[in-house]
Amino acid sequence: MFQLSAEGKQKVLNELKRYESKQSAVLPALYIAQKENKGHVNAEVIKELSKVMEISEAHINEVCTFYTMYNKQPIGTHHIQVCRTLSCMLNGAKELSEHICSELNVHLGDKTTDGKFTVTEVECLGSCGTAPMMQIGDKYYENLTNESAMNIIRSLK
């Protein structure tokens, strides 16, 4: 069973007091729990949050499934998100994501066999003037070529 760490639980409790309404803490709490559960949220995570927050599982689940930044499936250590939307597409985003997938020998949305990487295509990340680009974890990597993207990916442990 998933359980929040003492520190994680305290963070969630702080979020409950941070906003004018307790329910506003659902989004931040999902981030805290996702981080403690190797980057994804599942039914156990939602059950734990429901218990700690005293908010129904149904509500937390509907919030979780509405937003793309909560991963509903286990992901690799590094989540490579390649922007696919128009400005990036016009600058070769499709070719870039195909190149990354072929170099890592993985399909979009799947984990590499060593569990290190998950590659997904995502919608506009607001980095259109520096296209094509990808986000890995919290960080943006911009003005990419197939080669520079692979150099960045290979440098990750």
Place this chain on the structure above:
Amino acid sequence: MSEVKYLTEFYHLPEFKTLDGYKKNGGYKELEKALKMQPQAIIDEVKNSGLRGRGGAGFSTGMKWGFLPKNNEPRYLLCNADEGEPGTFKDRMMMERAPHQLVEGMIISGFAIGSKKSYIYVRGEYDASIASLETAIQEAYKAGYLGQNILGSGFDHDMDVYRGAGAYICGEETGMISSLEGSKGQPKLKPPFPAVQGYLKKPTIVNNVETLAAVKYVMRDGAQGYRKYGTEKSAGTKLFSLSGNVVKPGNYEVPLAYPLKDMIFNLGGGIKNGKKLKAVIPGGSSAPVLTADEAMKATLDYECMAQMGTMLGSGAIIVIDDSKCMVECLANLTHFYHHESCGQCTPCREGTGWVDKITHSILSGKGRMQDIELLLKVADNMKGKTICALSDAAALPVISFVTKFRDEFEYFVREGKSKVKGTAYKGHSHAQMHH
């Protein structure tokens, strides 16, 4: 014509990010000034300045503030930093390079509308923007610009950042309020407008990052001073995000009514790789596309864009060169809107799905001639029938792409391949893309 660095005057200075660097360059002077004014006088000044919402809708900021109830009911100020309109990246630059400019603009605005609490709703992916704002807010508290009795004025104001979680619809103001309330970001029926019933059913003003930052400059130069740039109906400067197939993409601040041609060919350095201009989306992906001929005649202001049947939107200019296939470009956008529809209203939920399926069917070389009319018919049925504007925003590119570049759609159906590229789409099949 060249750029005008009005809001962005000090953006080249790394120190402008910090409180000290910001104060050295005029920071928080307008807050001091504003706190000595009558709140109504600030609202009047903003109204008279002609400042219009820089997020997309272009509604008069002063008028929006005027919709608040005239009583002492608690109210919220909510900054829309959920920059998600494809092609837009100006707010990110503003938050990363000049967080205090936004914070100061928000405190002034909060004072004007009588709000003691404000939130900045930032899209979840903008980690650097969130970090930058959180630091700036902490510095502002320490310096006495936030908290109790700000600068001895008796005015209290608290500010916090709220992180979104990846949903385009949360950029719609009532969707944003739903999200801030800890729910699915589904828009709410208007009226009641947020100014009357917003966050937690309390009056709430939602303004874009650039709009709130501009309030400081309305304070500095006065309503008439602010009108030095732009036109009667499109006053001031605006930040435009230029992207796509141009030599020098980036954010450019210019006076409103600046020629689109100069934006692309002077500031943007023209079309990349010796190609020719084919089309321009002038105001974010929801804005109807302009042909190259139309783009050459357009000026970047609310009136001209409306006359040309499109909109200034968020100021995101996406340039498409003549080697790109318009069927493929449209399919990219239909996929986006289908993914981002919140699913609440049937015309949008079903409509975005059908136009995406039909466009991808044409793109895979399996389209039928009647599909072209079908696209227009479905898109027409998506307009003006839903709670929020996403459905219209998804329909407008379909109608404009198909109408203005119909030959490319017909060629694709007839020949089973792109008129420009000579091939059919060889990506994943549509079913796999949605898996």
